[in-house]
Amino acid sequence: MSTHSPSESESAEGKNLIPSLPDDVALNCLARIPRWQHPTLSLVSKPIRTVLSSSLLFTTRSLLQCTQPLLYLTLRSRDSSLQWFTLHRTNPNPLLAPLPPIPSPAVGSAYAVLGPTIFVLGGSINDLPSPHVWLLDCRFHRWIPGPSMRVAREFAAAGVLAGKIYVLGGCIADTWARSANWAEVLDPAVGRWERVPSPAEVREKWMHASAVVGDRVYAMADRGGISFEPRSGAWESVGGDLDHGWRGRACVVEGILYCYDYLGKIKGFDVGRGVWEELKGLDKGLPRFLCGATMADLGGKLCVVWECQGNGKEMEIWYAEIGVKKNSDGELWGQLGWLGKLLSLPKGSSIVHCSSVAV
Template sequence: MDRVLHPPLVDSTACLCRVDTGLKTVAGVSRYVPGTKLCLRPDIKPSIHPTRNKPARGDRSSNQSPLLPGLPDDLAIACLIRVQRAEHRKLRLVCKRWHHLLASNFFYSLRKNFGIAEEWIYVVKRDRDGKISWHAFDPVYQVWQPLPPVPKEYSGALGFGCAVLSGCHLYMFGGRDPLKGSMRRVIFYNARTNKWNRAPDMLRRRQFFGTCVINNCLYVAGGESEGVHQCLRSAEVYDPNKNRWSFISDMSTGMVPFIGVVYEGKWFLKGLGSHRQVLSEVYQPEADSWYPVYDGMVSGWRNPSTSLNGQLYALDCKDGCKLRVYDEATDSWSKHIDSKMHLGKSRAMEAAALVPLNGKLCIIRNNMSISLVDVSKFEDLKGSSAEHLWETIAGKGQFKTLVTNLWSSLAGRNRLKSHIVHCQVLQA
């Protein structure tokens, strides 16, 4: 039997060092330049693995060459942080100091604080054979970037959750392993180091559950568990600062959620109960309480959906070329943003995700085509057309016409080869 290779066990809060929130300039950079001081919170164990004895800090720094010849290190870093994210893999190959610098929290904290950090779209797909793969799209160069493989335990998993914490950590958790059944396992990918790591297991095994992030805490609720012939009511939360899971209040009724969104600080969930009835609940973190909800927002709610700048959006057609906006004043989905460029109803053109990206809404389809919508300008239209608000940034399959779709269906070639199961945005 093949030995399972697990990702390295490291503390999941290593990215949440004080540099992220306390550093505004490159002044005094020598405190954080690799080789002089590690950028880790002192109250966190940096690694569970034994390490070799290293020379004293003063011995290392005295023999180091500058990051860029002829420049002090603070000016060198001021230059390096402005290099496009797509080139960082090449920069790491220049020398050891550059490699350590570009794998540090300090480097990416500066990019974040100066507004230089770039957002990439990460797409998790399942192919025709049920295998999981994932891909990263760089909207600056508009190309797909290579990624390390998904860890073996999630290469064929079903019903697992996916969420982002701290802007740079993509978590995969729970789900069902085809051989071992329901899982409690939690792993995460660090966009700053381009590596997978382990995090504490969930408190309960579950699959096909709801998940969200509120105040940088990861919430999961409902779903199913092997051996339990009914929907789960239990819910739990992971706090990365404490690096542990805790139970929260149970849901009013167990359900398997098929749609969820955070809106106005509350977590809305809609799904199927034990008797296949449609249920909807909302969770308030401050009160740690659940209660049923049946208003116009829930009744007209469709998947995928997301919130941006206090507004709630949902796709209104299969190809995602028409957006609906929830109007709280009338408690209805009365506003529409239409591209007038519909792509057809094939499975390949079906919109699988709706996520915020650089202040705009991003629509990702199963054929990996991507559209951006500048919803910030929608209120200024006053009845005029919204077509100019739409932009195509990834066009694979985008120009397939309705006639071509029909011909492919008649020829039997329109069967979906793969489909998107999760989509997130990571910053680095």
């Protein structure tokens, strides 16, 4: 794929991106156009189509601070195949666009987002844990094989801190190699996984949830949660309040960790204060999330995607955007934005994961 500037790639044909405008000015104009309009924009001319498929456009979008947070949604169909979509927040209705399938679909993969890339880590293939890593380049929606982990994993925890990807657990620490490499770190600039020393008492096998809050990676295991601070190398057990209150797949917005409780209500945990609070203001707008919901930080808004009963043969995937803040009394308060159904799927399908990526 060409990464040349428009003037380099099109000078031989003598065509400008936009007639009567210098190419650098035209590029600045094109970079401000929302991502969901790019397929239509590519039909305008060959020079524009060329620049839309170059890294130069996305570099310019970043420099102009024109990147947009997009939601990437992974669903598992009834036949166990994985389907990937990206959600464009268009008015009046969002646009859910299908993406190329991952080359080697697995069960129980961990996910991490770094820059414009989603890292899909491990998972089991034919009931065998895998060390393989796949990267989805969200600029071009292209799958790229990444550096394999030192240990095969399924249902691991993952998080990104200071430009590095940390993966914890997802393996039985029954050999020296699995014990020594129970935690690993990837510096994408180096392109190689390295072991992270971990004490034996934290080496649970399966991790059911993870998040990064402040300077720590938090991971919830079958029996108790742990946190890891890469700067000091310190491992700690999480407090009882966080351990008992963290249910389901969580996300962090403005330093507050959100999930839902056993009554299906959204709540937030302030790590600094060590307390859970109910997210108020949403009683009449949302159902109770008793199961099947996942969350993401979508440009500072709390995004929730969940499963609903459809007709006899179908289930529905619904989506909501919630503005979250603390009111004058210091209470967590939510303001419901867009709410609606995204699509219908055959019964037996499920939500696997959602990620927010700025491109």
